[in-house]
Amino acid sequence: MSTYAIGDVHGCHAEFVTLLEQLSFDPRRDTLWLVGDLVNRGPDSLACLREAERLGSAVQCVLGNHDFHLLVAARGGGKLKKNDSLKAVLEAPDRERLLDWLQSRPLAVRHDAWLMTHAGLLPQWGLDQVETLSQEVQAALTGEQSGDFLRQLYGNHPDRWDDALDGMERLRCVVNVLTRMRFIDAEGRLDFTANKGMDSAPAGFAPWFQFPRDDDPQLLFGHWAALEGRTPDARVRVNALDTGCAWGGALTALDLATGERIRVPGRASAGVAR
């Protein structure tokens, strides 16, 4: 009975299946945490969605920015970009079932001291608070006005959390923190420009995990391939799981009980669309 957390799969179905085989993963016995960005970049997002959905209650999956991108393209009036590899999902006969499954995923999964989100956790947010905020977004995503929510989702403002935020600005800020954050400043303001390694930090900004917290959770996140699984000078207990499978890196699983990392080399090259 093991629990594994797997980094950004990004449409890399062959690597996903190989990794599950290497783990001897058994959905009747084991649990899989998926850190989001199941789709896009890699060659077979459709098979990844089907695989995750098929595993049923053995899977806990949070939403990433590319998962939102798919939902916005399918149900929020958005358009695919040149390098997206999501067309097969949009044209699939079972697309509505798969999109319904994706759209009902949370933005945070918590068990004991473990917390998984796609991008990370703001230093000033407590664990109860992040669960509540994730539920607020999930209610908007699964409610009758979900199409309006997806149509209004994109944007970089507000770039700083305030408990007094409400409506769409509040929800957008939560989504941006939990699915897009990398560098923040001392006031918790998000940067949306830098997406490479540590040395791409804008002046006055640092990785979110280099800011101290009042509590001591075990954080799991993906999103940031250029970190290559490392979190230098972290001031919180943290595990970076995006090891850039879609960029020719690797797909990584972490055994939560032992701390062992199991890796499968990436075969795909991002932008190879099907």
Ligand SMILES: Nc1ncnc2c1ncn2[C@@H]1O[C@H](COP(=O)(O)OP(=O)(O)OP(=O)(O)OP(=O)(O)OC[C@H]2O[C@@H](n3cnc4c(N)ncnc43)[C@H](O)[C@@H]2O)[C@@H](O)[C@H]1O
């Ligand atoms: N509220 C919202 N508002 C606006 N848009 C929203 C949104 N919510 C969702 N979105 C959507 O978000 C999607 C992504 O936007 P992008 O703007 O393309 O996001 P990104 O920073 O490139 O992030 P990504 O998630 O792809 O990160 P990764 O580390 O893999 O890759 C980042 C970079 O790292 C590089 N990289 C990978 N491995 C590396 C390594 N080992 N070393 C150095 N660089 C590496 C890659 O080349 C790449 O350039 C878009 O489709 C957009 O529509």
